[in-house]
Amino acid sequence: xxxxIEKKDFLxxxxxxxxxxxxxxxxxxxxxxxxxxxxxxxLLFGFFALKKEPKNILQRDEKLFALSLLLFFVSALxxxxxxxxxxxxxxxxxxxxxxLDIDLPSKYLLGALIFVLFLKLKFVxxxxxxxxxxxxxxxxxxxxxxxERYVLGCGRVDGLSGIAxxxxxxxxxxxxxxxxxxxxxxxxxxxxxxxxxxxxxxxMLATGTRGASLGIVLSLIAFLFLVWFYQKKxxxxxxxxxxxxxxxFVFIFIFTGGIKDSLRVQSAxxxxxxxxxxxxxxSLGARFEMWKEAVAMFQMAPFFGLSTYEISxxxxxxxxxxxxxxxxxxxxxxxxxxxxxxxxxxxxxxAAKRGVVGVLALLFVWFAYFKLFYRYLKAxxxxxxxxxxxxxxxxxxxxxxxxxxxxxxxxxxxVPLIILSVCLFYKLILQERECAI
Numbered sequence: 202x203x204x205x206i207e208k209k210d211f212l213x214x215x216x217x218x219x220x221x222x223x224x225x226x227x228x229x230x231x232x233x234x235x236x237x238x239x240x241x242x243x244l245l246f247g248f249f250a251l252k253k254e255p256k257n258i259l260q261r262d263e264k265l266f267a268l269s270l271l272l273f274f275v276s277a278l279x280x281x282x283x284x285x286x287x288x289x290x291x292x293x294x295x296x297x298x299x300x301l302d303i304d305l306p307s308k309y310l311l312g313a314l315i316f317v318l319f320l321k322l323k324f325v326x327x328x329x330x331x332x333x334x335x336x337x338x339x340x341x342x343x344x345x346x347x348x349e350r351y352v353l354g355c356g357r358v359d360g361l362s363g364i365a366x367x368x369x370x371x372x373x374x375x376x377x378x379x380x381x382x383x384x385x386x387x388x389x390x391x392x393x394x395x396x397x398x399x400x401x402x403x404x405m406l407a408t409g410t411r412g413a414s415l416g417i418v419l420s421l422i423a424f425l426f427l428v429w430f431y432q433k434k435x436x437x438x439x440x441x442x443x444x445x446x447x448x449x450f451v452f453i454f455i456f457t458g459g460i461k462d463s464l465r466v467q468s469a470x471x472x473x474x475x476x477x478x479x480x481x482x483x484s485l486g487a488r489f490e491m492w493k494e495a496v497a498m499f500q501m502a503p504f505f506g507l508s509t510y511e512i513s514x515x516x517x518x519x520x521x522x523x524x525x526x527x528x529x530x531x532x533x534x535x536x537x538x539x540x541x542x543x544x545x546x547x548x549x550x551x552a553a554k555r556g557v558v559g560v561l562a563l564l565f566v567w568f569a570y571f572k573l574f575y576r577y578l579k580a581x582x583x584x585x586x587x588x589x590x591x592x593x594x595x596x597x598x599x600x601x602x603x604x605x606x607x608x609x610x611x612x613x614x615x616v617p618l619i620i621l622s623v624c625l626f627y628k629l630i631l632q633e634r635e636c637a638i
Contacts, residue, residue, distance in 0.1 A: 216326060257320055284511045339404075373595055492546055506558075570623065
């Protein structure tokens with residue numbers, strides 16, 4: 202066998218296994234970044250090992266997405282430089298500047314590199330390995346959630362990740378398992394993916410995260426609509442797949458005291474009532490106050506936003522401008538602690554910390570993301586449609602409502618998951634197109 206063919210086969214297998222860490226390890230906080238680093242190292246190895254092999258040429262939409270990630274990083278870098286972010290001292294080494302403001306954004310840059318290498322190099326992903334890792338990841342999340350809820354007695358489960366992160370990753374596994382069940386699973390495989398849908402949906406609901414619950418409902422509606430609109434012959438299968446998600450809702454409602462307790466509906470109503478009475482010590486109350494602070498920060502630095510250093514130096518002014526009732530200590534080390542943290546709204550957070558430049562960069566990322574996949578919804582081949590749908594469902598879930606109530610692009614869990622999923626499903630689309638030629 203040709204040596205180059207062997208290397209390409211090995212590369213595809215290695216990347217598939219690295220991606221399996223992303224989905225199989227969804228219960229573990231470090232899994233997504235670990236998978237990102239593994240993919241990067243394998244791709245760099247492949248790039249040099251296959252340096253004599255001809256490389257693929259990136260198309261316009263592919264370049265656009267890579268450029269959007271690059272510019273997203275640049276927006277954070279500009280805020281860091283203009284806002285003298287380097288004047289914030291490192292905790293571990295006070296003689297050195299802190300790179301806090303460009304730590305996570307550096308993953309946008311890393312993601313752009315991985316995306317380009319994914320497309321430039323010629324290798325074949327082993328999709329069954331990825332599919333089974335998704336199914337296994339969903340089941341494992343369900344087991345963790347069941348153990349924490351019914352054995353440990355936790356009111357809100359979090360896996361080994363954190364409540365919000367565990368909820369989001371479980372939701373993504375549920376959506377992907379539904380798509381695999383609908384378009385790819387044979388008769389013997391369907392029980393496994395049905396179990397994954399139920400288990401991952403249960404795990405998400407057991408976190409008691411309102412944003413994730415609303416996100417999965419909206420995504421489920423979008424999933425059924427798009428299948429009905431573009432691939433009607435699979436609509437019955439998509440309905441069956443969605444029923445396992447609904448079954449998880451029914452199950453947890455029965456064993457958790459009803460919809461108000463399960464989705465914390467009553468607590469949301471109480472939060473608003475308390476806030477009207479001037480009590481901000483609630484989940485929603487704190488969000489409302491942080492959103493007011495974000496608006497004030499944007500008004501103070503509308504073009505590039507405020508760096509963490511600037512925030513720490515202007516805590517009192519931010520509080521006065523916004524009318525925020527959150528106690529802010531403007532003294533020494535406490536000032537740094539108060540300055541670190543996001544505003545529980547991706548758009549407001551971008552406006553506050555990166556200004557107009559950051560908001561435009563964020564919108565450009567979402568635009569490039571959806572433009573990359575949208576046209577493949579019209580593909581006649583059902584598998585190409587399914588891969589495009591998988592990526593778009595991840596984007597849709599994180600956008601509605603999570604970008605409005607959370608900080609999707611400020612998470613070390615969600616950023617690698619989004620970028621690697623884009624790489625995976627776009628590569629699978631290209632593979633299917635090559636097979637169809």
